[in-house]
Amino acid sequence: MSARAHLGRRVWAFPDGDLPVPGDSEPHGHESLVLLNPNRAAAEVRLTVYFPGRAPERDLRVVVEAERVRCMRLDRPVGEEGFRIPYGQYALLVESQVPIIAQIGRMDVQQANLAYYTVMGFPVDGENGT
Amino acid sequence: MSARAHLGRRVWAFPDGDLPVPGDSEPHGHESLVLLNPNRAAAEVRLTVYFPGRAPERDLRVVVEAERVRCMRLDRPVGEEGFRIPYGQYALLVESQVPIIAQIGRMDVQQANLAYYTVMGFPVDGENGT
Amino acid sequence: MSARAHLGRRVWAFPDGDLPVPGDSEPHGHESLVLLNPNRAAAEVRLTVYFPGRAPERDLRVVVEAERVRCMRLDRPVGEEGFRIPYGQYALLVESQVPIIAQIGRMDVQQANLAYYTVMGFPVDGENGT
Amino acid sequence: MSARAHLGRRVWAFPDGDLPVPGDSEPHGHESLVLLNPNRAAAEVRLTVYFPGRAPERDLRVVVEAERVRCMRLDRPVGEEGFRIPYGQYALLVESQVPIIAQIGRMDVQQANLAYYTVMGFPVDGENGT
Numbered sequence: 397m398s399a400r401a402h403l404g405r406r407v408w409a410f411p412d413g414d415l416p417v418p419g420d421s422e423p424h425g426h427e428s429l430v431l432l433n434p435n436r437a438a439a440e441v442r443l444t445v446y447f448p449g450r451a452p453e454r455d456l457r458v459v460v461e462a463e464r465v466r467c468m469r470l471d472r473p474v475g476e477e478g479f480r481i482p483y484g485q486y487a488l489l490v491e492s493q494v495p496i497i498a499q500i501g502r503m504d505v506q507q508a509n510l511a512y513y514t515v516m517g518f519p520v521d522g523e524n525g526t
Numbered sequence: 527m528s529a530r531a532h533l534g535r536r537v538w539a540f541p542d543g544d545l546p547v548p549g550d551s552e553p554h555g556h557e558s559l560v561l562l563n564p565n566r567a568a569a570e571v572r573l574t575v576y577f578p579g580r581a582p583e584r585d586l587r588v589v590v591e592a593e594r595v596r597c598m599r600l601d602r603p604v605g606e607e608g609f610r611i612p613y614g615q616y617a618l619l620v621e622s623q624v625p626i627i628a629q630i631g632r633m634d635v636q637q638a639n640l641a642y643y644t645v646m647g648f649p650v651d652g653e654n655g656t
Numbered sequence: 657m658s659a660r661a662h663l664g665r666r667v668w669a670f671p672d673g674d675l676p677v678p679g680d681s682e683p684h685g686h687e688s689l690v691l692l693n694p695n696r697a698a699a700e701v702r703l704t705v706y707f708p709g710r711a712p713e714r715d716l717r718v719v720v721e722a723e724r725v726r727c728m729r730l731d732r733p734v735g736e737e738g739f740r741i742p743y744g745q746y747a748l749l750v751e752s753q754v755p756i757i758a759q760i761g762r763m764d765v766q767q768a769n770l771a772y773y774t775v776m777g778f779p780v781d782g783e784n785g786t
Numbered sequence: 787m788s789a790r791a792h793l794g795r796r797v798w799a800f801p802d803g804d805l806p807v808p809g810d811s812e813p814h815g816h817e818s819l820v821l822l823n824p825n826r827a828a829a830e831v832r833l834t835v836y837f838p839g840r841a842p843e844r845d846l847r848v849v850v851e852a853e854r855v856r857c858m859r860l861d862r863p864v865g866e867e868g869f870r871i872p873y874g875q876y877a878l879l880v881e882s883q884v885p886i887i888a889q890i891g892r893m894d895v896q897q898a899n900l901a902y903y904t905v906m907g908f909p910v911d912g913e914n915g916t
Contacts, residue, residue, distance in 0.1 A: 403797065403879075403910045407533065409627040411562035411595060412644060432801035432836060432877040446562060446595045465801060465836045465877035487562040487595035487627075489533075497799040497877075497908050502644075514802060514892075514905050515644050518627050520533045520564075537663065541692035541725060541759040542774060576692060576725045617692040617725035617757075619663075632774075645774050648757050650663045667793065669887040671822035671855060672904060706822060706855045747822040747855035747887075749793075762904075775904050778887050780793045 403434045404495030408517030410488040415471050415481060416502060427470040429488065432497045433460040439494035443475055446487040453479055460496060470500075490517065533564045534625030538647035540618040545601050545611060546632060557600040559618065562627045563590040569624035573605055576617040583609055590626060600630075620647065663694045664755030668777030670748040675731050675741060676762060687730040689748065692757045693720040699754035703735055706747040713739055720756060730760075750777065793824045794885030798907035800878040805861050805871060806892060817860040819878065822887045823850040829884035833865055836877040843869055850886060860890075880907065 415427055433439045443456040456475030460466045468474065470481055470488075490498050498517040545557055563569045573586040586605030590596045598604065600611055600618075620628045628647040675687055693699045703716040716735030720726045728734065730741055730748075750758045758777040805817055823829045833846040846865030850856045858864065860871055860878075880888045888907040 403799065405910075409533065409562055409564065411627050411629040412558075412560040412597070412631055414597075428802075430802040430875070430877070432799055432879075434799065434834070434836065434842075434877075434879055444564070446564065446593065448595055448597065452564075452593050463836065463842050465838055465875060467802070467804075467838065467875045485560070485595060485597045487560070487564075489562075489564055497801050497910065499801040499905070499908075501802055515629070515646055516905055516908050518629075518646050518649075519908075520535075520627065539663065539692055539694065539757040541757050542688075542690040542727070542761055544727075574694070576694065576723065578725055578727065582694075582723050615690070615725060615727045617690070617694075619692075619694055645759070645776055648759075648776050648779075650665075650757065669793065669822055669824065671887050671889040672818075672820040672857070672891055674857075704824070706824065706853065708855055708857065712824075712853050745820070745855060745857045747820070747824075749822075749824055775889070775906055778889075778906050778909075780795075780887065 402495045404432070404497045405519035405521050406492055406495055407519065407521035408490040408498040409520050410490070410498075410500050410515070410517050413470070413481070413486040413488055413500070415483050427500060427502045429468045429470055429490070430465065430499045430501065431458070431460045431468075431490070432465045433462060433494065434497075435494055436462050437494050438462050439492045439496050441490060441492045441496070444489040444491070445474075445479070445481060446489065448485050460492075532625045534562070534627045535649035535651050536622055536625055537649065537651035538620040538628040539650050540620075540628075540630050540645070540647050543600070543611070543616040543618055543630070545613055557630060557632045559598045559600055559620070560595065560629045560631065561588070561590045561598075561620070562595045563592060563624065564627070565624050566592050567624050568592050569622045569626050571620060571622045571626070574619040574621070575604075575609070575611060576619070578615050590622075662755045664692070664757045665779035665781050666752055666755055667779065667781035668750040668758040669780050670750075670758075670760050670775070670777050673730070673741070673746040673748055673760070675743050687760060687762045689728045689730055689750070690725065690759045690761065691718070691720045691728075691750070692725045693722060693754065694757075695754055696722050697754050698722050699752045699756050701750060701752045701756070704749040704751070705734075705739070705741060706749070708745050720752075792885045794822070794887045795909035795911050796882055796885055797909065797911035798880040798888040799910050800880070800888075800890050800905070800907050803860070803871070803876040803878055803890070805873055817890060817892045819858045819860055819880070820855065820889045820891065821848070821850045821858075821880070822855045823852060823884065824887075825884055826852050827884050828852050829882045829886050831880060831882045831886070834879040834881070835864075835869070835871060836879070838875050
């Protein structure tokens with residue numbers, strides 16, 4: 397379509413993270429962060445993981461190439477730093493100078509039949525003087 | 527990343543609340559309110575619970591420490607006032623002077639396999655002259 | 657908390673409606689529209705139902721009292737006009753002079769275990785010269 | 787209600803697409819894109835499909851008539867070009883000169899009981915100089 401500038405937002409928040417138990421067989425329970433970069437420059441993304449009872453883990457680095465989508469399992473080492481998110485409540489902040497669009501999905505297999513859901517991130521940039 | 531001001535919004539609305547029956551075993555059916563405070567000051571939050579047929583319950587107090595996420599079960603006493611949300615339809619308004627991000631999850635176990643979903647709150651501050 | 661003006665939005669859109677079969681026992685499959693009116697005046701709401709292959713059904717009237725939440729089953733007669741939404745794809749537009757917040761939930765019981773989800777409406781007022 | 791201009795947005799993003807296996811019987815697992823056009827002109831829509839490891843597929847054409855809703859199965863040939871989305875991660879960008887509202891639903895039947903969810907698209911027009 398018509399030429400356009402940058403599509404997306406620079407800061408995304410996901411308050412409710414909680415890794416489900418993986419279970420014994422496929423499909424394994426998990427959460428995935430999915431980042432779409434529809435722009436013409438690679439996006440260098442920084443993740444911050446928040447917890448209920450300790451200081452956040454900052455600056456986990458992920459790259460999303462130009463005009464690509466990238467899906468990251470959150471139950472595996474995250475970012476170039478290979479940070480392991482522990483079980484229990486956590487939250488995620490996603491920051492990128494190149495605008496992106498961010499979504500999280502969770503699949504739960506703790507019972508005989510899976511349950512899952514998805515949620516678009518909440519874009520917090522461009523507000524309150526950010 | 528770069529220094530930033532306050533991330534998040536001050537007023538969040540959740541129209542569709544309805545506590546599921548807890549069931550007899552883990553995981554118990556429930557709804558949870560999850561609040562992320564990515565900012566450097568503690569957030570003093572006030573909750574209002576709305577009902578179909580009576581006046582709202584106001585000013586239930588909850589604190590979310592700076593740079594922490596907090597998950598609250600809504601089937602347990604809510605806020606410092608220990609308000610018990612009754613079964614049936616209710617809605618929630620979340621207000622905080624320090625901006626936060628708010629999300630609700632519901633887990634339903636009334637049948638053999640759980641079903642659940644999540645929803646980001648709708649941010650209503652900064653609109654219509656608020 | 658502090659006094660505030662009107663909270664919410666005036667026009668909400670729900671593209672993906674499709675009444676599930678009710679099934680033979682409780683809980684029956686259904687979709688529900690939930691409207692929160694946190695303001696001090698009653699909200700006179702108008703619903704428009706869109707279809708894939710015929711003209712929309714307009715001006716179905718619903719009232720949500722001040723500071724109340726109202727849940728409407730969409731598989732039952734809708735509005736004061738008692739319109740029956742037929743099975744199959746439909747969409748919903750919700751309009752109100754008094755701002756409100758709108759959410760839809762769907763429960764599906766066509767198999768042994770229920771599946772359901774929720775979605776916040778998309779607020780379309782205040783954009784594109786509305 | 788009162789006359790209004792154009793309702794909706796011109797560009798919508800869906801980062802997390804992944805066609806579920808269809809399964810052997812009804813209801814077959816699938817993803818559907820649902821577009822509501824509440825305006826008085828037909829919407830000529832262009833879809834772009836993004837992938838993790840190759841260039842995007844662009845300019846798939848779809849029309850949504852004025853004041854109609856249209857549901858498209860994403861496991862069937864998409865657009866007038868009849869593009870087949872392959873299994874695996876993909877993302878979708880939806881562009882239309884006439885504003886619309888876009889939502890995606892997924893139904894998964896890989897186990898005995900279905901699981902499904904829905905997500906409103908993220909509207910990316912009107913931001914960052916688009």
